[in-house]
Amino acid sequence: MNTPVALVVPVTAIVSVVSLLAILRKFENEERMAMIEKGLTPPQKESMKVNPASALRWGCLFMGVGLGIFIANLIESVRDDSSEALYPALIMFFGGLGLLISYYIQLKLDERNKQV
Template identity: 75%
Template sequence: MNPAVAMVVPITAIVCIVGLLAILRKFENDERMAMIEKGLTPMQKQGMRVNPASALRWGCLFMGVGFGIFLANLLEGIKETNPDALYPALILFFGGLGLLISYYIQLKLDEKAK
């Protein structure tokens, strides 16, 4: 592939995305200004709230996946096994185990809150 074409594609994509975001921002501003002119109160943007249950779920999932990768590395180093099946199996197993652990932790937290 021609190097000039290889540079044009990402640059064009970035320019298009930035342009689209600018147009969306302009229309959002025009809508808010029209609401103010009509005497309506525009909705306020709410700040991002973190759901503690979601944070717990994702944290346990990623810890399980990390532990699965770690264990797969250990088993591959100790024993000459085929890593093609070892990595996905342990990642999925410990990721699911992390989700189960987060479920039971959330269950206990909900019971304690009652």
């Protein structure tokens, strides 16, 4: 029975990544237990803080990229000849426009927070 390589490679990659994560977690736990046995206090993990400016930036970027893809699709459906540079150009343009919009929104929010 021959198994196709296209099936073996992803399965092996997934199993490898999961195994690596499990081993790292095990060693981290053993290290913490050894510190507790010696009477030391293990360092606490820092809680992940969400940066609102980062969320705004990524949201505007992805909205711009989505809008660029949508407009490129509309232009391609209207025109008969398709340009190979249409999709990347509009994705970059609207992605950059989204970043500029997020910058100006963040400036306005910073000014409003400074006044209060």
